[in-house]
Amino acid sequence: MFSKACEYGIRASIFIAEQSLLDRKVSLKDVAEAIDSPAAYTSKILQKLSRNNIINSDKGPTGGFSMGKKELEKVKLSSIVFAIDGESIYNGCGLGLKKCNEKMPCPVHNQFKMIRDELKKMLETTTVLSLAVDYEKGFSFLKR
Amino acid sequence: MFSKACEYGIRASIFIAEQSLLDRKVSLKDVAEAIDSPAAYTSKILQKLSRNNIINSDKGPTGGFSMGKKELEKVKLSSIVFAIDGESIYNGCGLGLKKCNEKMPCPVHNQFKMIRDELKKMLETTTVLSLAVDYEKGFSFLKR
DNA sequence: TAAATAGTGGACAATTTTATCCAATATAAA
DNA sequence: TTTATATTGGATAAAATTGTCCACTATTTA
Ligand code: FES
Ligand code: FES
Numbered sequence: 001m002f003s004k005a006c007e008y009g010i011r012a013s014i015f016i017a018e019q020s021l022l023d024r025k026v027s028l029k030d031v032a033e034a035i036d037s038p039a040a041y042t043s044k045i046l047q048k049l050s051r052n053n054i055i056n057s058d059k060g061p062t063g064g065f066s067m068g069k070k071e072l073e074k075v076k077l078s079s080i081v082f083a084i085d086g087e088s089i090y091n092g093c094g095l096g097l098k099k100c101n102e103k104m105p106c107p108v109h110n111q112f113k114m115i116r117d118e119l120k121k122m123l124e125t126t127t128v129l130s131l132a133v134d135y136e137k138g139f140s141f142l143k144r
Numbered sequence: 145m146f147s148k149a150c151e152y153g154i155r156a157s158i159f160i161a162e163q164s165l166l167d168r169k170v171s172l173k174d175v176a177e178a179i180d181s182p183a184a185y186t187s188k189i190l191q192k193l194s195r196n197n198i199i200n201s202d203k204g205p206t207g208g209f210s211m212g213k214k215e216l217e218k219v220k221l222s223s224i225v226f227a228i229d230g231e232s233i234y235n236g237c238g239l240g241l242k243k244c245n246e247k248m249p250c251p252v253h254n255q256f257k258m259i260r261d262e263l264k265k266m267l268e269t270t271t272v273l274s275l276a277v278d279y280e281k282g283f284s285f286l287k288r
Numbered sequence: 289t290a291a292a293t294a295g296t297g298g299a300c301a302a303t304t305t306t307a308t309c310c311a312a313t314a315t316a317a318a
Numbered sequence: 319t320t321t322a323t324a325t326t327g328g329a330t331a332a333a334a335t336t337g338t339c340c341a342c343t344a345t346t347t348a
Binding site: 147182183184185202204205 | 305306307308309313314315316317
């Protein structure tokens with residue numbers, strides 16, 4: 001479904017959001033441990049999220065990653081997926097043709113379109129904040 | 145969504161099904177041209193489909209790939225996806241945790257489960273035959 | 289200002305996926 | 319029985335993704 005990088009990105013964002021709710025900045029190491037991911041690789045992903053204004057990062061001692069109120073309010077899962085995996089979820093063809101195309105559809109176009117549109121809607125309406133709140137309550141897990 | 149191999153596998157199956165409806169066996173080359181895929185790679189995929197009794201293959205002159213009436217009647221998209229990509233579509237976690245797990249769900253479990261269940265249902269109810277019939281009528285395309 | 293800390297960026301390595309090549313096998317027809 | 323044809327299987331190769339290492343920059347604090 002998503003690339004490994006994107007999975008890490010989503011999990012990291014939820015963790016950072018949750019800690020930000022508690023007014024805590026977190027270090028790369030914190031994130032990697034919280035979501036059980038390779039630190040150096042995670043670093044690249046956080047950089048990308050940072051450049052896309054999904055999280056912010058501060059250097060130096062007392063530095064780390066965090067999300068401000070604005071980000072917490074507006075970041076949806078779709079923002080993260082788009083930043084990391086690009087627009088393939090939106091215009092990719094389920095059978096790998098160059099692009100999804102209504103006029104010259106692949107054999108499963110109609111079936112795929114329905115499911116993809118729901119996925120899209122889900123990603124666009126689910127906020128990282130809401131997921132972070134649930135996570136904070138212990139309802140969900142970022143590693144096992 | 146699916147691996148490239150799986151995409152080729154589905155497209156190949158639809159083409160083979162359609163040609164079988166016209167009582168034609170097709171060669172590897174025919175398939176690769178019809179779906180615009182690398183022949184040697186496609187060969188591996190057809191072998192896997194053949195070993196899983198999704199298509200049959202005959203060696204020697206007049207040989208080639210085909211689907212019999214039984215296969216045409218019972219092969220669903222899910223058979224192909226399962227044969228090539230395995231069960232990850234069924235039990236994989238959307239955020240990459242070891243396995244999807246109701247008891248210790250990842251933060252997007254509920255949202256994902258809904259979509260994945262629909263995808264699953266779609267794959268399990270869509271026959272290759274129905275897609276082949278539409279393709280035969282010129283309603284859909286296997287390459288562009 | 290010096291030292292310690294934390295993210296950044298670039299090069300590089302490992303792994304997985306995708307793709308190619310070729311000899312071997314099976315089969316049909318001449 | 320020979321020849322031609324078509325799939326099979328194994329060994330490689332190329333490309334993409336995932337993962338690592340390390341020197342550098344920015345920043346805080348002593
Ligand atoms: S053309 Fe294949 S999904 Fe739309
Ligand atoms: S636990 Fe992640 S999708 Fe079910």
